[in-house]
Amino acid sequence: MKVGDWCSRKTYPSYFNHAIGKPLTPRAKASLLQIVRSFSLDLQDTPIRHGKERAPRTLPRRFNPLRAFRVPPAIYRLIGPAPRVIDDKLWLKLLHAAESLEKPDLRSFQLGMYPFELVQAVATTWCLSGLRTDEIRRLRVGCIRSRMEDAFANESGESIPNDALCFLSVPVNKTGTAFTKPVHWLVGKRIEAWERVRPQQTLGLDPKTNEMVNFLFSFRGIRIAPEYVNGHLIPLLCAKANIPLRDAVGKITAHRARATIASALYNAPEGLGIGELGQWLGHKDLRSTQYYAKLHPTRLAKSIARANKNSRLIQVMVDPTAAAKGEPAIFYYLGDGAYCANPAWASCPHRMACLKCPMYVAKETAQLIEARDGILRLMQEVPLTDEEKSVAEGDVTALDRYIEKRKHVQTPQIPSELHIFNP
Numbered sequence: 001m002k003v004g005d006w007c008s009r010k011t012y013p014s015y016f017n018h019a020i021g022k023p024l025t026p027r028a029k030a031s032l033l034q035i036v037r038s039f040s041l042d043l044q045d046t047p048i049r050h051g052k053e054r055a056p057r058t059l060p061r062r063f064n065p066l067r068a069f070r071v072p073p074a075i076y077r078l079i080g081p082a083p084r085v086i087d088d089k090l091w092l093k094l095l096h097a098a099e100s101l102e103k104p105d106l107r108s109f110q111l112g113m114y115p116f117e118l119v120q121a122v123a124t125t126w127c128l129s130g131l132r133t134d135e136i137r138r139l140r141v142g143c144i145r146s147r148m149e150d151a152f153a154n155e156s157g158e159s160i161p162n163d164a165l166c167f168l169s170v171p172v173n174k175t176g177t178a179f180t181k182p183v184h185w186l187v188g189k190r191i192e193a194w195e196r197v198r199p200q201q202t203l204g205l206d207p208k209t210n211e212m213v214n215f216l217f218s219f220r221g222i223r224i225a226p227e228y229v230n231g232h233l234i235p236l237l238c239a240k241a242n243i244p245l246r247d248a249v250g251k252i253t254a255h256r257a258r259a260t261i262a263s264a265l266y267n268a269p270e271g272l273g274i275g276e277l278g279q280w281l282g283h284k285d286l287r288s289t290q291y292y293a294k295l296h297p298t299r300l301a302k303s304i305a306r307a308n309k310n311s312r313l314i315q316v317m318v319d320p321t322a323a324a325k326g327e328p329a330i331f332y333y334l335g336d337g338a339y340c341a342n343p344a345w346a347s348c349p350h351r352m353a354c355l356k357c358p359m360y361v362a363k364e365t366a367q368l369i370e371a372r373d374g375i376l377r378l379m380q381e382v383p384l385t386d387e388e389k390s391v392a393e394g395d396v397t398a399l400d401r402y403i404e405k406r407k408h409v410q411t412p413q414i415p416s417e418l419h420i421f422n423p
């Protein structure tokens with residue numbers, strides 16, 4: 001099935017024109033199946049009257065919609081978090097364009113219907129606050145606080161610099177209640193600049209809370225239009241930044257800025273955890289947050305490199321025939337042709353400087369085991385402490401310290417008589 005199938009072109013929104021004829025995404029397929037599922041369940045559960053005389057009827061239960069219209073595993077596997085992050089180079093140019101916006105830019109783009117301070121404040125809020133368009137449109141006058149009472153010091157007791165952050169009150173949104181989030185100080189500065197010149201206006205009705213409120217981004221008593229950011233502001237910023245309106249992922253939209261900021265905060269060297277990020281984005285359910293934050297491959301690579309730094313690959317010899325007979329079957333290589341027959345070698349306190357307990361397999365015996373049929377040679381990754389790492393790298397002082405520390409520590413218990421190789 002493709003985009004536009006079974007749909008009248010007359011009723012099709014024009015902004016989908018570019019996608020007509022393209023295959024549906026796995027997520028769109030799953031949503032369509034869910035719609036049919038819910039519709040069929042409703043028909044089966046809710047009696048519907050056809051004509052005044054007829055009795056209400058339901059659809060006979062000849063099939064189970066949950067089973068008949070379930071998402072096939074092949075499609076389900078293709079659905080996963082895929083934040084539509086804006087390309088880094090384009091995003092930095094957009095940020096710079098929003099920061100350096102000037103009055104002539106508006107005139108050249110025929111966007112003079114709003115005061116410059118309003119456009120500048122909307123642009124900065126869009127770029128730096130990670131809000132949904134609806135939240136931007138419903139911000140209220142006085143939503144910025146330069147300090148929070150409890151923000152004078154962070155957990156480590158250091159004070160947060162005055163010009164680093166300010167606090168933005170976000171109204172009730174589609175998933176959560178009103179909350180306050182820290183944002184870049186420039187957002188506060190630009191909003192305050194707009195509030196200084198904002199003319200007095202009549203209150204407007206907030207459709208989410210049913211309250212009469214003073215909308216921040218309102219001019220002549222009318223809020224900025226829902227399509228203002230996508231239809232006017234982003235083209236203006238793209239023109240100023242001299243970048244295309246689309247990148248490899250698709251059109252640059254208001255919502256993609258939210259994903260880009262969330263991803264940047266999550267992947268920063270000391271970035272936010274998934275819980276903190278969810279709170280910052282105003283999510284009630286952390287499953288929603290994972291759709292905005294994807295671990296960047298370079299951060300993943302750094303974590304793996306960090307993990308590898310403190311681990312070693314150890315050679316292990318496995319005898320499947322002995323394992324089948326219940327005899328010692330796993331032998332860890334200790335060096336110089338010798339092995340350790342302790343299956344819990346990794347937890348032995350002397351593993352880096354073997355004390356040759358009864359489970360020590362000397363070179364000559366080890367050669368006999370190596371000659372057995374069906375022996376497997378494997379590598380096992382073993383985490384090392386910093387001290388063990390120094391010993392493994394040949395640091396003689398560290399080795400002396402290691403031995404000295406453990407000279408009174410008992411060698412491990414033998415699991416059975418069969419494990420005695422060094423009587």
Ligand code: SF4
Nearest residue numbers: 340342348354357360
């Ligand atoms: S002391 Fe025994 S258990 Fe520990 S490494 Fe040496 S042989 Fe293995």
